[in-house]
Amino acid sequence: MANASKESQYIILLQQLEISLKRGRYVRSHELATRTLRLAEKYVQSDSWKNAEEVMQWLENTADRLTKAAVSESAPSNVLKRLIKTVQEDFMTRKNQGRMHTISRLDSDTKVDYSEELPDLRSDILGAILDLSSELENGAESIAEDAEKHINANEVIMTIGRSRTVEAFLKRAAKINKLEVIIVKCGPFYQGKDLAKSLTKSKIKTTLINDTAAFSMMSRVDKIVIGTHTVLANGGLKAIAGCHQILLTAKYFNVPVLVLAASYKLSPEYPFSAEMKITNRFVSPEELIDYKDGDMIDNVQVYAPVFDYVPPELVSLFIFNMGSHAPSYIHRLLHDTYTQT
C-alpha cells in the first residue's frame, strides 16, 4: 500500500514536470532543478528498483524524456546526469568498503557490474541527494562568498539583465566596498528594472541603460559580472540575448568578464551552431511591436530569440559554487561531475 503510493508519487511528479515543460511554462532553472531533485528523491525512496543499474537506467531515461519535453532547458537533465555519477561513486564506495584500498577510479578499464544488490545503497543515495539539494539551495550564497575577492572599492560593475546570483553577489560586495552598478536592460523581457530597484534598496548606486547604450558606456566600466542560463561543455555560454554583443564590446575595451553559475547550470552539451536554432527559445515579440501595429509588419518576419551563444574566449573567469575556474578548465569539471557515456 505504502509502496504503491510512493511509486505513484514519483510518477505523478514526473508527469507534472514534463507537462509544465512541454507547455512552455518556463520558470527559473533553479526551480526546475529543485523539482527534478525531489522527483529523483521520490523515485529512490520507492521500491521500483533493486540495484544500482536500474537506478542509473531510470535516471538516464528520465533525463532524455525531460530534455525532449523542453529542449532549451538543460537544468533537469543536468541534475539527473549528476546523480548518475553520484550513484556510481556510492556503489563503488559500498562495494569496496571491506577492503583497505581507496575507491577505485571510475574510468578504470575493468567493467563494473552494477547489478549487484547492495543493501545500504538506498540510504547512501538518499544522503547524496540531500547533499545535492542543500548545495542547490545555498548556491547563490556560496558564490557570493567570493564577492569580496573580486570586487574592489569604488569599482563600476556592469551587469546584464536580471540574475538572482548576481544580485546576491553584488549585495554581498556592497557590504564591504562602495561600488556602482550599471544594469543593461535586455530584450525581449527587459527585467533590468527590477534588479535596479532591488539594488537601490541595498544602497548601491545604480544606473539603468538601454542595450543600445552599452558600447557608449563600456569605457567607464571596470568589470562585467553576469549570470547565465547554461554553461556549455566547451566553456561557452548560453545566456540571454544581447550578452554576446555586449561581451564583444567588453573584449574591445578589455574589460574582464566574470560569469557566475551554480553547478546545475553546467551542461555536458556542446553547442551545435552559433545561432543555436535547436536549443533556443523564440518568444512573442510583443514587447517590441504591439499588436496594433500589426498591419505595419504584415509581410515582415519577426524573430525574438531568447538566448545567445557566447564563445569561451569572451569570458575571463567562471565562478561556480565549488570554486572559480577559467573557461579552459571546464572540461575537467565536466569529467568530475558527469560520467562518460
Place this chain on the structure above:
Amino acid sequence: MIANKMNQAESKKSGSLPRPPPSEDISRDDVRAQREAKKLAKVARKNKSFKGKLANPPTSTSENEHPVVPSTAQKSLKTGTTSRALEVKPAEANPSSPSVSIGVSADLLKSDSASSSVIHSLFKPKKGKELAQSNVSKLYPPFYNVGLKVRNNVIRGANSQCVKLLDAIKDYVRCYDVPPGTTFKHGLFADLEGNMKNLKTVCPFSISMSNAVQFLLFYLHDMPDDDGKVIDFKNEILDVIDQYIVEKIEKAVEAIVLYGLEKINDGDKIMVYSITEALMSLLVKAAEDGISYELILIQTRETKVELADLLEKLKKPTSDQTVRVSAVNFSSALYKIRSCSKLLIGGHGLFTNGGVMAQSGSGQLALVADTYNKPVVFLCETFKFCDRSPLDFLPLEEYMPEQFQTEDDFLEPKLIYDVTPSNLVTVVITDIDMLPSNGLAATLRVQEGGTPAKL
C-alpha cells in the same frame, strides 16, 4: 542651551550664520533633533576626511529638486522633519542651508552617495548649459514651436529638423522690421543670432541645424553693407535659404542614393539601423529599380516610428516579395549578422577625427559587424560634417539631461546618439563621393566656401 548646542553643531558643519533659537519649549523632538544633528556633524566630518569636500554646490546639480531652502527656512523644528522627508527629493539636498539640517541626515547621506557616484555625475547637466524656459519670451514664436517639437521628438531626423528650422527662419526674415539706428544686415544678424542662442536653451541643436544656422550667419556677415531696398535684401536671403535646402539637403540625398545604388546588388542581405532620410530613400529607390534584396531591420523601442515609415514606403515591393523583410530585436542582432552581407547605417554627423555620429547602438552594431568581417557603410550628407572630435557620446549636446528619470533613486539616462570610432567604419557615402571616415578634413579643403560649424 540645547538649542544653542544644536546651532553650534550646524554652524560647525555648514560654516554659515547660526539660526535663531526656536521659540518652542525643549521637548522630546528637540532631544531627538539634537541627536540627529550630532550624527550629521559626524557624517560631515567623515565626508571631509574621505572626500575632501562635502556634497557640493547643489545649485547646478539639483535640477529636479524644488527650491527647498526658501520654503523651509520658516518652518519650525517639529514640522520640519516630517514635511521635509516628503518634500526633498533623493537628489542633492542643500547642506549649506542651516534650516535644512535636522532630519535631513538620511537625505544628506543619499546626496553624498549620489554626488560621489562616478556614473551619475556623468549625466549631471553641465553648468550654464541647463535647458531653461526663462528666455522663451524673447524668442520668436515659430522658433519656439520648432524648438518644442524637436525637443519632444515630434520632428524626427536631422534633415527634417533642419528644414523646419530654416522654414521658421524664412518666416522670421519675411516679417523682420529693421530696428532704427542700424542697417538691415547688422540688425538681422544680431537679432537672428540672439534668437538662436535663446532657442538653444529650449532644445538641443542637432549638427544639421547648427550648420545651417552658421551658414546663414556667415552669409549675412559677408553681405555688402549698402543701404539698398530692404525687400531686395529679404528676397536675396530667402533665395539663399531655399538654395541651401535644395542643394545641401534634397540634392544631397539624391546623390547619396546614386552612389549607394552601386552598393546594393541582387540577392544582398542588408542589415539596417539608424534610419535617416537618405537611408530610406536609398532602400526605396533600390526596390523601385527592381533589385531584389533582403532587408533585416534592427528594432528598438525608440525607433518604431522610423520603422513604420520605412515599411510604409516599402509596402509595394514587400508585398510583391521582391524585397523580403525580417526584423530582429537589437539584443539579438547577432542572430542574423552571419547571414548578412553588409550593414547600412544612417549617420547624423561626421567628425574630423573620423568618428561618425548615429543613433545609439550603431557603435555596437559596427563592432559586431566588424568582428564578423561585414562591411559597415554609413550614409552622411556633407552638410552634416562637423568640426569637432568627440571620442564618445558625452560632449554631444543632443541628449536632454532633465528628461532622465530618477525614480527610486536609480538613474535611467536616455542616450539617443553615440559615436562610432573610425576604425570600425568601412566607408562613408556622402553626396560628393564615397569617403573613408577620416576624409572630412580633405573634403573641406577641396570644397569651397562651406566651413563646418565650430560648436
